[in-house]
Amino acid sequence: MRNFDEHNITNAAIDSVREARSPRIKEISESLIRHLHDFVRDIEPTQAEWKHAIDFLTRAGQMCSATRQEFILLSDTLGVSMLVDAINHRLPSGATETTVLGPFHVAHAPEVANGAMISRAEEGPPLLIAGSVRNLQGMPIADAVVDIWHADDAGFYDVQKDETALSSRARVRTDAGGNFHVFGVVPAAYPIPNDGPVGNMLESQGRHPYRPAHVHFIVAAPGHVTLVTHLFLQDSEYLDSDVVFGTKDSLIEALNVAPAELAARGPKPQESMAMLQRNFVLADALDPRKPQRQLI
């Protein structure tokens, strides 16, 4: 293996992984090498441009912390996160559609009872977040875990403001009728964190960094495919230019007026309150007897 030139180096690099530890690692490595080499042949970078690319990835890595994930932002803003999501969620019709997880999910958010306030009052006007969880046959699913998180009315998540005080995020379980409700605040549209290399990239590509206003959900119940999705507020800006390509028509909801009986139990019982409501439909989990692709 020597004397490589721009014509034979690709096959040599592909051949170098022939003894990979698994067929899947071999398949991925070969494809990565092939596409990466094609990309380089396509753009013919100068040495300075290639150094800039390496510096960009280095800065992206250095930007990451427990509460900042620059590589998720990069994947999201290049449309890759939504592509991976689409490939992995070819769900039957009738199931609620999925969208990106995003970089602000916190595992093990506090579990609260139905009717709990999950936001601090100063974070914005109250919002009743209510709904149900059902299967494809329309049967309610009791004890499903609904993980909810959203930005405040200035467009910031708790972890962007204070890494220790969680707010506007919680997990709640559906009751016997498959219903849930909590009180949050009306979230604003927001720019993704754009003070790092991904922000530099968006600027140089002539793009804005905004996402339309939304509330995140992960809905999980045994025997069903876990749903990772958002609900987008119908009147929000940026529905047609979401910087992470996450918006889907079926996930846009209008804010309605909360029923007086429920609003009365909220943080400002004397005022009318906005309500975001959705009946989530979960697909049945795959047949466990069906062979799955071998993991890496």
Ligand SMILES: [Fe+2]
């Ligand atoms: Fe978000």
